Amino acid sequence: MDWQQWHRDYDDPGSPVSQRLAEVRTRLAVALADVPGRIRLLNLCAGDARDTVPVLAGLERQVDACAVELDPVLADRARRAAADAGVALDVRTGDAADPTTYADRLPVDVLMLIGVLGNISDADGEATVASAASMLSPGGTVIWTRSNRFRSEPTHEYADPAEWVRDRFAAHGFDEVGYVVPAEGYWRLGVARLRTPSAEPLPERLFTFVR
Ligand SMILES: C[S@@+](CC[C@H](N)C(=O)[O-])C[C@H]1O[C@@H](n2cnc3c(N)ncnc32)[C@H](O)[C@@H]1O
Numbered sequence: 004m005d006w007q008q009w010h011r012d013y014d015d016p017g018s019p020v021s022q023r024l025a026e027v028r029t030r031l032a033v034a035l036a037d038v039p040g041r042i043r044l045l046n047l048c049a050g051d052a053r054d055t056v057p058v059l060a061g062l063e064r065q066v067d068a069c070a071v072e073l074d075p076v077l078a079d080r081a082r083r084a085a086a087d088a089g090v091a092l093d094v095r096t097g098d099a100a101d102p103t104t105y106a107d108r109l110p111v112d113v114l115m116l117i118g119v120l121g122n123i124s125d126a127d128g129e130a131t132v133a134s135a136a137s138m139l140s141p142g143g144t145v146i147w148t149r150s151n152r153f154r155s156e157p158t159h160e161y162a163d164p165a166e167w168v169r170d171r172f173a174a175h176g177f178d179e180v181g182y183v184v185p186a187e188g189y190w191r192l193g194v195a196r197l198r199t200p201s202a203e204p205l206p207e208r209l210f211t212f213v214r
Pocket residue numbers: 006009047048049050051052053054071072073074077097098099100117118119212
């Protein structure tokens with residue numbers, strides 16, 4: 004998958020991914036506003052971080068923010084966007100599937116999994132959701148997305164794989180705060196709050212992209 008090419012869909016403000024972006028920014032602003040005191044944010048598979056930088060730029064409070072992106076061109080764009088906006092964002096060009104890439108940043112108050120869960124197997128999805136419960140502080144928030152399309156053979160009976168993800172978060176100790184299904188468009192977005200962090204250590208690898 005050419006992820007730089009994928010980002011070009013953002014050029015069309017009416018595209019599903021642009022509509023999703025607007026929702027992600029809105030939900031991120033709310034999640035950050037809900038954190039008392041110091042805020043720690045981690046965005047995994049952040050792309051060019053266009054869902055994060057403008058939100059941080061509009062905040063009066065300081066956020067300890069980290070974005071992890073494998074593609075060096077996209078990571079550079081994220082770095083430049085943050086610098087242009089005067090935002091402190093630690094952009095790490097690296098593997099978000101390997102928790103050692105950002106172990107020094109954990110735990111966080113807000114975790115972003117945007118455009119991740121639809122690109123990995125169900126087994127990795129389960130492992131990633133379970134890991135989110137080890138990466139967040141008590142009461143921490145995860146913002147996630149998943150399309151309603153299957154990329155590989157389903158391993159469950161759910162007609163919509165996003166519904167399965169929703170239930171996975173519930174099964175791993177999260178209370179749903181919001182769930183968005185657009186009138187048109189394949190994406191779904193969930194916001195969930197962790198009751199109690201998991202004591203399980205993080206696995207060596209969380210996921211492998213299947214495309
Ligand atoms: C669907 S895009 C989503 C980008 C961004 N979160 C957004 O919604 O605009 C998936 C991103 O994950 C990145 N990616 C894929 N595998 C990765 C990995 N192992 N570690 C970090 N980033 C990865 C890709 O380069 C791509 O930018």
